[in-house]
Amino acid sequence: MNAAASPFHAGELAIQERVGVREQMAGAAAFIRDHMPAQHREFFQSLPFFFLGALDAAGQPWATMLAADAGFIVSPDARTLDFNGGMLPGDPLQGQLHAGAHVGGLGLEPTTRRRNRVNGEIVSTDNGVLRIAITQSFGNCPQYIQHRQHSPAPDDGHAVQVLRAGKLSDADRALIARADTFFIASANMASDAGRGRGVDVSHRGGRPGFVRVDDDQTLTSPEFVGNYFFNTMGNLLTSPRAGLLFIDFESGDMLHLAVEAEIIWDGPQLQAFVGAEKLLRFHVREVVRNVGALPFRWTAPQPAMQVARTGNWTEADSVQSAAALVKGWRSFAVADVVRESDGVRSFYLEPADGAGVAPHVPGQFISLRVPAWADEGVAPQIRSYTISDAPNGRQYRISVKRDGVVSAWLHQHLAPGALVELMGPGGEFTFEEGTQRPVVMLSAGIGITPMIAMLNGLLVNGSRTRHKHPIWFVHGARSRSEHAFAAHLDALAAGHNNLHLHTRYSSQDGHIDMVMLKELLPFDDYDFYLCGPAAFMQAMYDGLRKLNVADARIRFEAFGPASLRRDAGRVAKQAVTEPASGPVEIRFERSGVDATWDGKHSSLLELAEASGVEAPSGCRSGLCGSCAAGLAGGDVSYTRSCGTEPEAGQVLLCSVVPRAGSGALTLAL
Structure with a gap:
């Protein structure tokens, strides 16, 4: 103008x-x-x-x-x-x-x-x-x-x-x-x-x-x-x-x-x-x-x-004070429990220790430490869950699908008034502030949670939007009854002209695939956000790369079992100071497994999993400390600044690779 x-x-x-x-x-x-x-x-x-x-x-x-x-x-x-x-x-x-x-x-x-x-x-x-x-x-x-x-x-x-x-x-x-x-x-x-x-x-x-x-x-x-x-x-x-x-x-x-x-x-x-x-x-x-x-x-x-x-x-002063507490475990009380769909419940968590809630950016997660319950023969567990709403300065909301031992325990035991321990928030899967490109959010199943948090942060006050460009939200679920937040999404789309909502129910129409995306999306230069089961994310990532979508334009949720293999070009970009440039022999001592590090994995945790070694993990971003393992020989290089300091002689598997010149590594796994 x-x-x-x-x-x-x-x-x-x-x-x-x-x-x-x-x-x-x-x-x-x-x-x-x-x-x-x-x-x-x-x-x-x-x-x-x-x-x-x-x-x-x-x-x-x-x-x-x-x-x-x-x-x-x-x-x-x-x-x-x-x-x-x-x-x-x-x-x-x-x-x-x-x-x-x-x-x-x-x-x-x-x-x-x-x-x-x-x-x-x-x-x-x-x-x-x-x-x-x-x-x-x-x-x-x-x-x-x-x-x-x-x-x-x-x-x-x-x-x-x-x-x-x-x-x-x-x-x-x-x-x-x-x-x-x-x-x-x-x-x-x-x-x-x-x-x-x-x-x-x-x-x-x-x-x-x-x-x-x-x-x-x-x-x-x-x-x-x-x-x-x-x-x-x-x-x-x-x-x-x-x-x-x-x-x-x-x-x-x-x-x-x-x-x-x-x-x-x-x-x-x-x-x-x-x-x-x-x-x-x-x-x-x-x-x-x-x-x-x-x-x-x-x-x-x-x-x-x-x-x-x-x-x-x-509240803001309390939030600011609580920012210093993200690296330690804190007690939170369950304020409310809301059914979102078949199998998914939202838990509203408020500080029980008198301090505030630490600030978070939509898309980040918290880690919960679930106590042992001897009558069921289950040891203490740590799991990470996306905060499924934008910040409100008073509480966190996590939305959990009942799928596994820990989530079943949460559904069974977490009622209003119950206490849980949590750490965080943390994570790097957040919306790129200031982007001038249209956005495509792709999710499946419970992978909807970070997308809901981002949308709630972007689309506000009935009709206002913090992102003036089109937002295409494509979600896959088995059926309407298993589609969490369906009514909420319908209300958002009704109030915001820049939100284009598309849902595919696999029981009726099959899964989201690249054919659907090519038919749905106008030709444009998009930013993509992915979250969902491992197979879904890998298929979406590989399909987008084959369409020549730049690797840097594809963001994805990085914790939990849905780890994603980026292409070789991305691995090179993520190389850290003094990583090993050649093959490194890795010995997983307790499991009796030998493997070779060749740079195709982003961390020793991924190498362990690919080698069939049972390795503990939680946030997969260096925050919760659940992947700490003893280093019995050799040396490592960290790929990120971590929120948890491991004990002497231990390393955080999710955030390390072999250091150049370290020789063979021996891990106590």
Whole structure:
């Protein structure tokens, strides 16, 4: 898009480019009009309050609320809004609104969660009527708006008290700490900002505690998934000054803050806060509190549905602290058990040790340590299970198919209140952030679990998507009754136009194969994600490679028995520092088996399994430590940084290969 013709200025376009949505947002420019549709005009005229952003004489943005009787806003034509009063005593914008000044406006109705935006320029203030010429008009979705009903404030005869300070008081900090809503004004008045030049005011909502008071002059707030216009973020990128408005809906206080903002793009705090795309840190420069200024009071809020999958700072701090605990075994309690299909149950696990849940990325897994149960003659076992949901900051969910001794024990013994030990999360099978390619997810059976977690992380809030390109999800199951999460997937596909859902039931149509994929997928350059039984994954991998799909474009779940043999080119790419370049003789001492390492296996664990040696394993990624084995002779090289440190004289079979020059190896297996 030509920046001069765009309604977005350079700062907004830069952030759209950074997060990979600029091309898609070019089409959204059509929704930003230079006039108000009839329904917007009618909506504004029905409101008894209106949110406004403007600059003071020093160029500082302020956010405020104009309030009066319904009808104080009039739209004489599609490009004009008139405000007959509404400015409250002590407002920091008193005396600052004059002809030629730019303003941003937001009409919001909490009871219907409806909101519409206008930006423009003041053309006159004659006879106390503020007339605004509209330059931009567009609707906003109802995300994060809390339902509240207003009523007239009691007339107690008290004059409004205005408190001014350079930092937050204890009362200010308490109001912000419990807030579920605030408003932010920002501006870009640069001469080269084109059609995007002006002031903006926006709404922010979340669970109580979503804004953290770091100290008496610093706040930190998350930025959740929005409309991808990035009006506020784009303004702050070019001009960091902003104005915040917090409202005490019970007392009618208005807390105005003049701040400077910084954008936090990454880091542990961002990773720990569920739902946050970025963080904004606000440095407070001036505080104006109008005590009891508003002529309204509001009922208790009914939270917006979108906030349920977002965090607050209490949880985020707990998650961040728990990140240091991923390498040790911890006690978790079963909070709930849900049947997902014939043979599959989901177990919701919450910390029982008083600490938080460590952060995870959709697609990662945890390892469970199942105790021995003597009456059934079973020794202690370690098994790894994918976390089958996106992070929520409070619990993990694993979804287990009853297929084997350990899974049968979980189905039989894990009821709400039961305790289990787990380690992690870990694993590298995650969605490639920022990819601009369409995606194909291929799964079979219980291999659906990482795909569900990824989809739940990408497709949010009813219709929003963090991946703007097509997602093709192809899943195989025996039958509908054995298809876990079928109803959930149907709901996702109904709400997200970029999700294309295809299922094949083997009892009716046979298995997923390359013929089906070639018929289904349009010609394009895809990223592929695989998870399922070993034979399925190998067939998909081999078939894609024969179609000249680059090895680097094929990702797969790497733990459990469904290990996959990559082609020789990939093995060479994964060669580590100082691996053995020639044949190495391997002696599995306890089993009495001799084998030769020739570089065709990715680890000594794979060589042991291929040689018929019974070798313990769990996560297969160096996290759980269950594959530790004694090294009686020779030396090894690690292929990755592992989350578990084996005991002296032991190595983690899943993560080692013979080291160059080590000579023959002897393993105590």
